[in-house]
Amino acid sequence: xxxxxxxxxxxxxxxxxxxxxxxxxxxxxxxxxxxxxxxxxxxxxxxxxxxxxxxxxxxxxxxxxxxxxxxxxxxxxxxxxxxxxxxxxxxxxxxxxxxxxxxxxxxxxxxxxxxxxxxxxxxxxxxxxxxxxxxxxxxxxxxxxxxxxxxxxxxxxxxxxxxxxxxxxxxxxxxxxxxxxxxxxxxxxxxxxxxxxxxxxxxxxxxxxxxxxxxxxxxxxxxxxxxxxxxxxxxxxxxxxxxxxxxxxxxxxxxxxxxxxxxxxxxxxxxxxxxxxxxxxxxxxxxxxxxxxxx
Numbered sequence: 001x002x003x004x005x006x007x008x009x010x011x012x013x014x015x016x017x018x019x020x021x022x023x024x025x026x027x028x029x030x031x032x033x034x035x036x037x038x039x040x041x042x043x044x045x046x047x048x049x050x051x052x053x054x055x056x057x058x059x060x061x062x063x064x065x066x067x068x069x070x071x072x073x074x075x076x077x078x079x080x081x082x083x084x085x086x087x088x089x090x091x092x093x094x095x096x097x098x099x100x101x102x103x104x105x106x107x108x109x110x111x112x113x114x115x116x117x118x119x120x121x122x123x124x125x126x127x128x129x130x131x132x133x134x135x136x137x138x139x140x141x142x143x144x145x146x147x148x149x150x151x152x153x154x155x156x157x158x159x160x161x162x163x164x165x166x167x168x169x170x171x172x173x174x175x176x177x178x179x180x181x182x183x184x185x186x187x188x189x190x191x192x193x194x195x196x197x198x199x200x201x202x203x204x205x206x207x208x209x210x211x212x213x214x215x216x217x218x219x220x221x222x223x224x225x226x227x228x229x230x231x232x233x234x235x236x237x238x239x240x241x242x243x244x245x246x247x248x249x250x251x252x253x254x255x256x257x258x259x260x261x262x263x264x265x266x267x268x269x270x271x272x273x274x275x276x277x278x279x280x281x282x283x284x285x286x287x288x289x290x291x292x293x294x295x
Contacts, residue, residue: 040072040295042098045145045175047294048133049103051281052152052181057105059151059281064101066287072295073099079136081129083108087136099295104133111153118156119211126157127164134161138172147176147294151281152246155182159216159257162223169224176294180232181280183246185213185253194240197249204255216257223261230293231255232268232286234275245277 049060057078067073077091079102093100106129114121134146150158158177162169185206186192198207206213233251234243241248252267259265269275274283 040070040099040291042295044096044098044100044143045147046093046100046102046137046141046143047147047149047176048137049101050130050133050148050150050154050158051104051106051109052154054110055152056109057103059278060103060149062282063149063287063290064103066284067099067101067291070291072291073097073101075100076103077101078103078105079133080105081107081133085128085132087132089136089140093137093141102133102137119215122153122156122160122212123164123215126153127160130157130161131165131168134168134172143172145173145175147178148174149178149180149290149294150182151180152183152277155179156184156212159184159219159254163216163219166222166224169227174224174227176228176230178230178232178290178293179251179254180286181234181243181246181277182231182251182254183212184216184257185250186210186247187250188240188242188245188247192247192250194242194247197247197253199249199252199256204252204259206249206253206256213253213257219257220260223258225261226263228264228293229254229258229262230266230268230289232270232280232289234270234277234280236273236275237271243275243277243280 049064051057051059064076068076075094075097077089077093079090080088081104108125108129111118111121111125113125148158185197185208188194191210199205231251231254233246233248235241235248236244248269255265268289270280270283270285280286
């Protein structure tokens with residue numbers, strides 16, 4: 001009798017485990033489909049995704065998959081930008097694609113020629129790589145406007161694209177720019193430290209001007225006026241006021257550069273352990289914010 005009762009208990013436990021496992025798997029599969037909180041607008045405007053230092057287009061895939069699974073886009077391709085600024089296409093964009101997405105992969109993902117002097121690297125090669133990607137896609141498909149989503153170093157390369165090529169903003173207008181974990185005025189452990197950087201409460205101007213930030217100051221006069229900006233950054237809530245690599249104030253220093261000219265500007269702080277620098281491009285809250293802001 002005791003043996004039979006034990007078998008029944010074991011069976012019940014197993015059944016509960018199976019049900020819980022199925023529920024968890026289902027919730028994980030549906031996770032990215034639950035990020036939409038408003039009606040989606042469908043336009044034939046491409047969105048470029050630019051990755052960070054030492055990374056690749058794989059860092060963009062979770063965000064892109066969330067968008068695709070939420071039925072926001074029906075066309076995703078990848079392009080590869082070589083060290084010689086040649087652009088190789090993987091896939092084809094349909095003529096009337098809805099919210100098409102371009103995952104961009106940079107071969108020179110560490111700006112190796114500028115190690116130790118990244119400020120010049122962002123300004124020179126970084127901006128040229130972004131330029132090459134945008135021009136190649138637009139010359140092939142003739143879009144009227146574009147969007148940009150960038151993570152980490154991709155933000156500095158994009159910011160210097162804005163700074164270096166103001167005339168291209170008229171030819172290829174950027175409707176929306178989403179900056180994720182942008183280290184505009186320093187990186188913790190390199191040229192910044194925890195809670196060191198301070199911002200003017202009124203203007204947002206930082207009390208310390210790093211070389212990479214100094215080179216972006218011309219944006220205060222040249223940043224395109226029709227571009228809406230969403231600045232996303234992480235706070236681990238561990239006392240560092242950072243995502244572990246980038247202080248909140250380094251990310252928020254973007255405001256001083258662009259807010260006086262951008263069509264709109266908004267900060268979004270993501271909190272908790274999933275707000276770590278490299279987890280921000282694999283974060284449900286970030287995916288939701290991207291969809292709501294762009295479409």
